[in-house]
Amino acid sequence: xxxxxxxxxxxxxxxxxxxxxxxxxxxxxxxxxxxxxxxxxxxxxxxxxxxxxxxxxxxxxxxxxxxxxxxxxxxxxxxxxxxxxxxxxxxxxxxxxxxxxxxxxxxxxxxxxxxxxxxxxxxxxxxxxxxxxxxxxxxxxxxxxxxxxxxxxxxxxxxxxxxxxxxxxxxxxxxxxxxxxxxxxxxxxxxxxxxxxxxxxxxxxxxxxxxxxxxxxxxxxxxxxxxxxxxxxxxxxxxxxxxxxxxxxxxxxxxxxxxxxxxxxxxxxxxxxxxxx
Amino acid sequence: xxxxxxxxxxxxxxxxxxxxxxxxxxxxxxxxxxxxxxxxxxxxxxxxxxxxxxxxxxxxxxxxxxxxxxxxxxxxxxxxxxxxxxxxxxxxxxxxxxxxxxxxxxxxxxxxxxxxxxxxxxxxxxxxxxxxxxxxxxxxxxxxxxxxxxxxxxxxxxxxxxxxxxxxxxxxxxxxxxxxxxxxxxxxxxxxxxxxxxxxxxxxxxxxxxxxxxxxxxxxxxxxxxxxxxxxxxxxxxxxxxxxxxxxxxxxxxxxxxxxxxxxxxxxxxxxxxxxxxxxxxxxxxxxxxxxxxxxxxxxxxxxxxxxxxxxxxxxxxxxxxxxxxxxxxxxxxxxxxxxxx
Numbered sequence: 001x002x003x004x005x006x007x008x009x010x011x012x013x014x015x016x017x018x019x020x021x022x023x024x025x026x027x028x029x030x031x032x033x034x035x036x037x038x039x040x041x042x043x044x045x046x047x048x049x050x051x052x053x054x055x056x057x058x059x060x061x062x063x064x065x066x067x068x069x070x071x072x073x074x075x076x077x078x079x080x081x082x083x084x085x086x087x088x089x090x091x092x093x094x095x096x097x098x099x100x101x102x103x104x105x106x107x108x109x110x111x112x113x114x115x116x117x118x119x120x121x122x123x124x125x126x127x128x129x130x131x132x133x134x135x136x137x138x139x140x141x142x143x144x145x146x147x148x149x150x151x152x153x154x155x156x157x158x159x160x161x162x163x164x165x166x167x168x169x170x171x172x173x174x175x176x177x178x179x180x181x182x183x184x185x186x187x188x189x190x191x192x193x194x195x196x197x198x199x200x201x202x203x204x205x206x207x208x209x210x211x212x213x214x215x216x217x218x219x220x221x222x223x224x225x226x227x228x229x230x231x232x233x234x235x236x237x238x239x240x241x242x243x244x245x246x247x248x249x250x251x252x253x254x255x256x257x258x259x260x261x262x263x264x265x266x267x268x269x270x271x272x273x274x275x276x277x
Numbered sequence: 278x279x280x281x282x283x284x285x286x287x288x289x290x291x292x293x294x295x296x297x298x299x300x301x302x303x304x305x306x307x308x309x310x311x312x313x314x315x316x317x318x319x320x321x322x323x324x325x326x327x328x329x330x331x332x333x334x335x336x337x338x339x340x341x342x343x344x345x346x347x348x349x350x351x352x353x354x355x356x357x358x359x360x361x362x363x364x365x366x367x368x369x370x371x372x373x374x375x376x377x378x379x380x381x382x383x384x385x386x387x388x389x390x391x392x393x394x395x396x397x398x399x400x401x402x403x404x405x406x407x408x409x410x411x412x413x414x415x416x417x418x419x420x421x422x423x424x425x426x427x428x429x430x431x432x433x434x435x436x437x438x439x440x441x442x443x444x445x446x447x448x449x450x451x452x453x454x455x456x457x458x459x460x461x462x463x464x465x466x467x468x469x470x471x472x473x474x475x476x477x478x479x480x481x482x483x484x485x486x487x488x489x490x491x492x493x494x495x496x497x498x499x500x501x502x503x504x505x506x507x508x509x510x511x512x513x514x515x516x517x518x519x520x521x522x523x524x525x526x527x528x529x530x531x532x533x534x535x536x537x538x539x540x541x542x543x544x545x546x547x548x549x550x551x552x553x554x555x556x557x558x559x560x561x562x563x564x565x566x567x568x569x570x571x572x573x574x575x576x577x578x579x580x581x582x583x584x585x586x587x588x589x590x591x592x593x594x595x596x597x598x599x600x601x602x603x604x605x606x607x608x609x610x611x612x613x614x615x616x617x618x619x
Contacts, residue, residue: 019346022376022377022378022379023377025376025377026373026374026376026377027373029369029372029373029376030362030365030369030373033365033366033369033372033373034362034364034365035364036364104362104364105362108359108361108362108363108364109358109359109360109361110360110361110362110365111360112327112356112358112360113360113361113370113374113417115326115327116325116327116348116349116352116354116360117348117349117374117377117378118377119326119342119343119344119345119348120343274329276322276327276328276329277322277327277328
C-alpha cells in the first residue's frame, strides 16, 4: 500500500512536551508562506520610514511659519513626534496584518484544516499570537530605530535630539511594543469577528476615528474615558516626554493597553473554544 | 472504529442531526448516505470536533477527536468545503500540517506523489481546479498515514480517472484494515465501493446494514413478464391474488402493464407466476425477477425524509409543441433530489 508511511507511527500518541514547539513551527510556516503577510510588512516598513523622513522634512521646512503650539509639542517631545508621524499610517498595515492572520483562515476555510490538525483551539490561538507578536516585534523595533536614525539628522538643525537624551531609548523601544500590542489587539478582534473586512474596519475605525474623538467627551469623566482607551493609553509609551494633559505615565498607559488586549484575547480564546468552526 | 452515540445537533430551531447512533467498523468501506440536507456533513463535522454537539458523543477508538494528541496520524479527513488557504502553495499547506504532527518533510513529498500533485506542489492552491483541490484535500487526509479516513463527497469534481483512483484507493485502504467512512449522494458510486451503509434522512438513522440487506429491505421487488396473452395472464394473476397469498404477506399482488406490452408483477415470486401461467395455459416469453437498484432502494427508503421534494413526474410531462414564430425557451429541467444543492 502506497499510503503506508515507512516509519511505524504510534497513532494518536505523542509526547505532549513537544507539542507546543510544533504548533509554533506550524504557525511560522503559515505566516511566512502567504504573500499577503509579506506585503503588509513591506507596506508598513515603506510607509513608516518614508513618512518619518517626509513629515520631519516638512516640519523643518515650515518651521518658521509653524504655529507656536505645534512648535512647543515638537520641542517638548521630538522623538515622540518623529515616531507619531512615522507610524500614523504604518500602524494601519499592522492592524490589517493582525486581523488577517486569523480572518484569512476563516475566509479560505484553512481554519478547518488547522483545527483538524490541532483540535485544542486555545494552544493554536496562543501559538499564532506568539509567532505573530515575535515577528511584528522584530520588524517594528527595527523600523522604529530606523525611523529615528533617518529623521533625527533631518531635525537636527531645529531640534538636536540623540539616542542618549532622556526618554528617547524608551520611546523607541516603546514604539515597537505599542505596534506589536496593536497587532495583537487587531488579531483578537479578527478572532472574535472572523471576517476580514469587518475586523479591519472595526479596528481601524476605532484606532483612527473613535478613540481620538473621545477627546471631545466633556468633563473629567470624558477625560478619563479617553485616557483609558486601548490605543490612546498604549501610544504614551512611544513618547519621550509626557504631554501636559496625560493622566497616565508611559508604562501605565502601555499596561492599560496590554490589559485590554489580554482580556480580549481571553474572550477570543473562550469563544473560539465554544463556537462551531 | 468510529462510534457515534445519541448524537444531536441543532442550528436554531432546525435539527440537523437527531439522536444518531451507529458504529463504523474497520476493514471495510462504510457508505454514508442521505438526501441533501440530511445531516451527513454535520455528522462528520461533529465526529471531527469542528462543531459542538447538543447531546451525545462521537469517538474514534474510544477517544473524542479533540482529545487526540496527533490527530492526523490517527484520522484523515476530507471535508466537503475546501480547507486550504488560497494564497499558500500545496507544499507549504501540507508542510505546516505535517509540522503540527511531528511528521518529516519526506511525508509531504510522499503525500503529494500519491495524489499526483508533485509537479504543481509549489503553485498557489488558489489556482487549482476543483479536481486538483480535491486531490490536495486527499493528500492532507493521507498525510499522517491514518488508521481512520472520513471522506465527505470525495469524488466531487473529479474526472472519471480520478473517481476510479479514489475508488481503488479506498478499497485498498479498507483491505489494509483501515476504517473508511465515506459520504456520497451518488448511490451508484456507493454500489461500486461500499460494503456497508449508514443511511440517514432529516438527521435520523434510516438504515445501518450491508448493501445487499439494504436493497433487499426495499419493497421495490418485481418480476418482468412477457407474454403474447397479457390480458389473460393479468386476469389470471389478479384473480388468484388474494391478499396474503403473495411473496410478501403484507403486499397485495399488482400487475402493471408496461409501455412495451410486458407486465410488471409485484408481490408474487417468479416461480409462482410461472406455475399459474402453466395452469392457465398461458405462453410465457420472459420471466425475469428484478431487484431494485441501490438508487431505487434509497429513494424508496428516504421518501418522506427528503427536505426539498421535487415532483419526479415532471420529467415525463410532454413538452408542449412550440408555437410558430415564437422563440422557443428551453424548458428548465427540474433538478432531481440527488442533484439538488444543499
